[in-house]
Every structure is written in structure tokens, then in C-alpha cells.
Amino acid sequence: MVVTFIGLGLIGGSVAISLRGRGFATRLIGVELNEEHAKQALELGLVDEVLPLSEAIPQADLVVLAIPVNAARELLPGALDLLKKEAVLVDMGSTKSGICGVARTLARRGQYVASHPMAGTEYSGPTAAIDNLFDGKKAIVCEHTLSSDFALNRVLAMYRALNMDVLFYTNPDDHDRHVAYVSHISHVSSFMLGLTVLEVEKNENHILDLAGTGFASTVRLAKSSPETWTPIFIQNATSISHALEKYIENLQMFKNKIDEKDVEGLSKLMAEANEIGKIIK
């Protein structure tokens, strides 16, 4: 199958590696506006060639749209217009309301599958692409009833090749509200933890000499790309703002209990939080 990747960063590049390695994609074409990234992707063999959008899409049996969510939303109508009648386009964006809203108005909506593979690392660009990124992880598909059976089946086959479990999440607004809690505020939490410690480090030398694995784990996502995350935060602003409000309230409540040296209150809150261990292994 000829697969065209629009965007050859961490996600597009990792999909390319796995789809080629597992025999799903036999010819891989890239579209990449960043020249340095295009060069790297070719050197790494992520794709066989890099072409302009207008040449890359009409050749594809499957188009994988893996660029920042604002760019993806803008590009979708034109990309669908360039698509062969029997080809399929799937996007990989972390927000789904915006792009599904645009897609709903398009005549060729059936050829599009709105999806979100729940996987990633804190690194970005073609050099961050790795095999096995998606194995055993979950891929969300929104508004699947608006995709043709043909399109849906092709995307499900792709996710089988990536060894992912597909979850249908009909309503993109629900999806966005939920990922605000289980993905997006994790990133905010981590970005601001990194920033807070860096600010303090300016006045207190060697503070980071003391950083251990706990800090490394909570601050890992602070290395994530602003190019990817700014559009996510903007597109999902309402839900993320609401989630952050609750998170800040809880932090403030915990801080108050520390100030009051409320041993029982602190223990109780931590015991409640421990419940997450039953769900997240």
C-alpha cells in the first residue's frame, strides 16, 4: 500500500517506521515543510521520497495526517480534495472537536477517519521517531459513523499493524474534555513544574543536583515541543482551563492542609489519591 505521511515528526515518523517494518506500507511518501526535517527523514529512511502535497496525496492509498492540530484542521479540506476516490485519510491529532467540526461540512467526509493514537514521548522531530511507539497502546476513533466502512476498515487495519487497541469515542467533545484531564493537564503540570524549579535554580545553586527519579518522572513531559502543544492548548482551551481550575483548587487545598499541619487531612487526601494505583499500573 502507498502511504503518504503529512508531517514527519515523532508521530508520523514512528508510524512510518512501524508500517514499513510490518509490511503494511510498501511505498512511503512524505510531505514536510521543514527542510531540515525532510532531509533527516530521508537520511533515516523514514520515507522513500519527499514531495509537495499536490503530488504526494493523489498517489496515496492512505494518508496519515500528523502535524500540529491547528495546521491539520486547516489542511483537511484541501487534502481530501486531492485524495483518490478509493483512498483514505486519517489524522493523529490530540484534539478532535475542531477537526471533526470542519470535516462534517465536507462532501468527502466518508473518506476521513478522525483518530487519536494515545502514545508519544517527550521528544520531537524525525530523529525522535521509533518503532514500537504504539504497541499495546490505545487509538481513539471519533464520529466513526461519518466514515465509510471502507475508510474505517483501512484505518483499523493500520492500527492492527501498529498493534493498537481501537476505542470508538463517538462524541469528539467528550473526547476532548476527557483528554484534558488524562493527557493535557499532565503536560501543563509538568511544564510548570519544570519552570518553577528552573526559576528557583537561578538563585539557589545546584538545586538540580538533588533531582531524583521522582522529579524526572513528573517533569519528563516538560521537554515536549511547544509547536505541538500550543495549538492543543488553544484548541482545547475550555476543557483544559476547567481541568486546571480543579487541579489548582486541589493543590491549594493540599497546601492549606500543609500550612495547618493537618496530619489527618493530608493522609486522607493521599489515601484517596492512592486509588489511582488500582487503575494506572
Place this chain on the structure above:
Amino acid sequence: MVVTFIGLGLIGGSVAISLRGRGFATRLIGVELNEEHAKQALELGLVDEVLPLSEAIPQADLVVLAIPVNAARELLPGALDLLKKEAVLVDMGSTKSGICGVARTLARRGQYVASHPMAGTEYSGPTAAIDNLFDGKKAIVCEHTLSSDFALNRVLAMYRALNMDVLFYTNPDDHDRHVAYVSHISHVSSFMLGLTVLEVEKNENHILDLAGTGFASTVRLAKSSPETWTPIFIQNATSISHALEKYIENLQMFKNKIDEKDVEGLSKLMAEANEIGKIIK
């Protein structure tokens, strides 16, 4: 060498496994008030026997104090009184001001080494103990000039056996202020992230179906033991409260920029936070 472990949880148990495995400890005695933990520790072979404090300490060449920081501070004077003249006591607590303050008043201060091995996992109890927990990590020693050369050398030898890098951090107040940023608020951040998501999950079904590796990483520490962490938060209340205040301010500032859809402001803050990647690999 006979080593007595006061506390056979994650830390005490893991030190025991490694010191036995590497030939540093030839006889291992445990003191453990939790009967179930005592039983588990014996079954797992973490120690050779479990004895009362008054019998276990006088037999030891080295005593490893690995209990919650409030209990450690209370127990230190009596434990030092029971110690052989040529034996050494080292503690493993995550806060150092309180216990160093108590130690300073004691006649046998020279036999004590105030330390903090910067390692752990989110699990607790004897069953959480593992070999290699400390390898390649850092161990802090505070107020080393108040320890005798003999005591210091024995503890340095123990940390060499654990394959840890020792850092002298003379001032325990500096230590506590710094770990508030690079360890303690990571735990608060994670506990409250877990709590926030669990609260929302009560009304929104299946939200945790969407949790990916990013969430798992930032919420990992929310599984940590309230028994360990409540005393740390109480003992280091001033520094942690100050750190949390700055963290909450930064989160609120980020939230405001999301509300204002301030693309440039958000990108700039994330790019600043990215700097942490140069320090924390």
C-alpha cells in the same frame, strides 16, 4: 559486618538486599513494629531475624534507620544510647533539618551520619524492596563535620557498596529547601493530579480508558505511601508551602494565557520549561 535495619519497608528492605548480595552485610537483623511486615521480611529473607530494638541495636556494627521521618527523629536519641561505642547509625530520611537539630544536642552525635539516599519507587513495604534501587543514584550527607571520621567512613563504604555517589550538603536547611522543589512538590503535584482525575471520573465514565503513558508518568508518585509522606510534608512544611505557592502561581499564569489564547505567551513559557531537558535526561 552486622547490620541492623530499623524499618523493613521499601528503603530498609532494598538496602538489606543489596548489602547482603554484595557481601557488605554478613548478618542482618531487623526491627519492625508492623507484624505483617516483619513476617514478610523474614519470608523474603531480607533479614536473618527480627528482634526488639533493645536487642537489635547493641549487636550492630551499623544501624540503618529507615522509618518515617517523624518516627526517626523521635527514635534517634534512644537508638544512639543503645549503640556499641564502635558502631555507627545512619538515617535515610527525606528531610534533614529536624533530625539534625535533635542530633546536635546529643553526646554521641559523632556516631551518627545524617543522610538521604535520593532513590525510591512509588511502592512501599517489604514486598516493594528490590536490588539495584540505589545504583548510580545520589546519596546526600548533611553536617558531615559533626560525624566522626570513623562513622563517616563506614557510611561512605556502605554507599560505595550500594553504588551511590555521595554529595556533602553541609546545611540541612538548604537540603530541605532544595528537596522541596526537586522531590517533595513532585509528589504533591502527582497526588493532586490523581485526585483531580478520580473526582472527575465519578461523573464522567471511562475517562481513565484514555490515560496514556504521559499521564502514567506524571501520576506515578500518587501511589506513594501516606505513612511515609505525611511526616515529610509536616516536617518540611515551610519550604514545601513556599515551593507550592510558586508552582500554583505558575499554573495560574499558564491557565490565564490559555484563557486569553495567548499563543506567543504559551509557546514562550513552554520553551523556557524545555530547558529542563538539558539538565534532566
